[in-house]
Amino acid sequence: MRRAGTAVAAVTALALAGCSADDETPRPAPSVAPSFAPGAEGVGDPYFPLYGNGGYDVGGYDLKLTYAPASGQLDGTATITATATQDLSTFNLDLAHLVAREVTVDGLAATTKAAGNELVVTPSAGIVKGRAFTVVVDYGGKPQALGNETLGVGGWLRTKDGAFALGQPESASTWFPVNDHPSDKATFALSMTVPDGLEVLGNGLPGERASSAGKTTWRWVESTPLASYLAFVVIGQYRVSTSTHDGKPMIIAIPESLPADGDAARSLARTGEVADFLATQFGPYPFDSYGGVVLDDGRVGYALETQSRPVYGNTFFVGRPNATVVAHELAHQWYGDSVALARWQDIWLNEGFATYAEWLWQEHEGDRTVQQSFDRVYSGFNWSVPTGDPGPSRIFGDAVYQRGAMTVHALRRTIGDPAFFALLKSWPAEHRDGNVRTEDFIEAAERAGGKDLGDFFEAWLFGKQKPPLP
Template structure:
C-alpha cells in the first residue's frame, strides 16, 4: 500500500457492510445433534476476529462473473475447491451485501443461512476430515463499497464506465464468497463477462478473450497461492499492453492512456530482483485508474493498483517490493502487517539511495524525528484502525535499519533475499521473522527488538 497516504483499516468496515447483507434463509432443518461439528465462523484474528473461517483450507477459487456497468449489477458463481481440516457438518464463508440464490456441496444441494457477513452451508452429507470437497455458490446483486471509519474506501468501487475491486483488509468479501483471511491462500481462475468495448483485468495470466452477442469474456489465472485481499478486478475502457522483461517475464499493464512510468517497470523490477532475490510470480505489471481517487495504491498480486495521483516511481517501487514481502510471504494474522510495510518502505529508502543520491541514513533520521512514528510499536498496533498508520510503515523500516546496523550489510542483505526465499508462497509471523534474523546473525537481538519493535517510547538518540 502507498505509504505516503496510509489508509486506516478498521473492523467497523465489516460491521457497516454486514448491514447490507442479502439473506436466503435456512434451507436445512435437520437436527444439529446428528451432524459433525461446524467449522469455526472466524479465526480470532487479533483485529478482525470474525474474518476467515475454520475447519477447511481453500485450494482454488473459480469465479465466473458478469457485470453490467449501467446498473452496477454483478452476477456470480463461485466454485470453491477446499480440503477439510476436521469433520464438517457445516461450514462458513465470508460474504457481504450480495444475495445468495443457492449452493451445492459435491453436486448436492446444501442448506444456506445468512447472518451478517457469515454464510453458513450445510452439506447433504458430512465431510470427513482430510477430504477434498467442492462448493458452488450462485449469487448476484450490487456489490458494496465498504467505507471505514476514516473514510477510506474498498470493496467494489464503481467508475464512469466500469469498476475496480480492492480487498485490503475486508473488501474482497464484497464481491465473492470465501475464506477471507490472509492465512488461507489459494490459486484463482476468474472469468468475467462485460459489454463489448470494455476490458477486464485481474491477477495472473490471461487466456484468449471471447466475444459473442455484444459481450466479451476475459479469463485470468493465478497459479501461485494468493491471499484473497490481494485479488483484484478492474473493468473499464483501458489500453492494455503485454510486453516482457529482458529475462522474459510477462508485463501486463492496463491504463487510460500510456503513462511513461509503465515503461520503467522492467528496470525497477530488475533492480528489486538484485536486492530481494528471484521474483516470486509468473508475471508483473500494473493497473492505473485515474478515474478513481481513493488516496492509496495497493499491492494487488502481480498487478499493483494505482489510483489518481499515486502512480509515482517511489510508490511503484513500494508496491513491487510487496510482491516479495506481503504477497509471496503473507502475514499469518493482521498483527503482522508491519512485515509487509516495513520492507516495502525500506525498499523506497534503498531506491532513493541508488537512484536519487539520498542515503538510507537520511531517511532513517527523518523518520526518527517524526513524532507520529512513535505513536505505538509497529508489532503491536492498538486496534484495527491503526494498522496502516505511520509506525507500521516508517518505524517498521527503522527496525530493519537497526537490524542492518546490528548484523552488518552482508548478513542484512542476505536476510532481504533469504526471508522471502524461506517463506515463498507461505505465511509468516513476527515471531518467525525474529527467529530467522537471529539464526542468520548467530546472535541474540532481544535488546534491539525490545526497543525498536516493541518499545513504547522513542529512544533518546537514533543510535540507542
C-alpha cells in the same frame, strides 16, 4: 536350534493372535466416529476475530462472472475447492451484499442461510477432517463496498463505465464467496464477461479472450496462491500494453482518461527496471507476470500490492513521474504477497520492508542515501505506538510504515551488511507462498546475525520510547 525355536515361537504367537503365518495384511485401527461441528465464523485474528472462517482450507477459487455496467448487476458462479480441517457439519463463507441462489457441495444440494456478511452452508452430509470437497455457489446482485469507520472503504466500487474491486484489509467478500483472511491463501481464476469495448484487468496470466453477441469474456489466472485481499478486478476503458520482461508477460493498463504518455504511464513504464533492481536485493521475482494498473478515481488515494499487478491511484502521479511508489508496491510482491501475514498485527513485515525498499530505490537512483532517509524520520518521530502491535485502528499508520522501515535499517546496523542482505533474500525464499508472524522473523534475524536480538526487537518493535541508535 535357535532358528527353529524362533520359528516355533513365531507360529505359536500367530496362532494365538488368530492369524496365519502367510497373512501379512495390516489390520486397520479401530475407527472413531466423526464428531461433526460447525466451522468457526472467524479465524480468530487478534485484531479482526470475525475475518475469515474456520474449519477448512481453500485450495482455489474459480469465478465465472458477468457484469452489466448499465445496471450494476453482477452474476455468476464461484467454484471453491477446499479441504476440511475438522469434522464439519456446517461452514461459513464471507459474502457481503450479494445473494446465493443455489449452493452445492460435491454436486449435492446444500442448505444455506445468510447471516449478515456470512453465508452459512450446511452440506447434505458431514465432511470428515482431511477430506477434499468442492463448493459451487451460484450468486448475484448489485455489489457494494464495505465501509470501515477507521480504515476506510474497500471492495467493489462502481464507475461511470465499469467498476473495480480492491481494498485492504478486506474486499474480496464484496464480489465473491471467500474465506477472507490472508492466512488462507489459494489460487485464483477469473472469467469476467462484459459489454464489448470494455477491458477487464485481473491477477496473473491472461487467458484466451472470446467475444459473442456484443459481449467479451476476459480470463485471468493466478496459479500461485494469494491472500484474498490481493485479488482484484478492474473494468473500464483502458489502454492495455502487453510486452515481455525476463520471459514473463508485462501487462500495464492506463485509463483512457489519462494521457497515453503522461506521468502515470511513464512511471509504470519503469516497472521492469524497478523489479530487476529489487530482485538484486530480495532474490528472484516470485510470480509469473508483471505489470500495473492505474485508477483515475478520486475515491482511491492509495496504491495496493494486488498480486502480480499492483493497482495505483492516480494521485501518486499528478504533476510528476513517481517510480518510488512503484518500488514500494513491487517490493510487496516479495514482502506481503509471496510471504503473507498470518495475522494483521504483523503488518509491519509487509509495510516496513516495502518502505525500506523505497529508501533503497532512492539511493539507487542517486537521491538521498538510506541512512539519510532513516535520519530524517528518526529525529522527530512519535514513538508512542509500537510497530509490532499498533492496534487495529493503526495498521496503516506511521508506526507500521516509517518506524517499521527504521527497524529494518536498525537491524542492518546491528547485524552488519553481509548478514542483513543475506537475510533479505533468505527470508522470502524460505517462506515463499507461506504465512509468517513477527516471531518467525525474529528467529530468522537471530540466525542470520548469529546473536540474541531479544532486547533489540523489544525496543524497536514494542517499546514506546525512542530506541537508542545501534
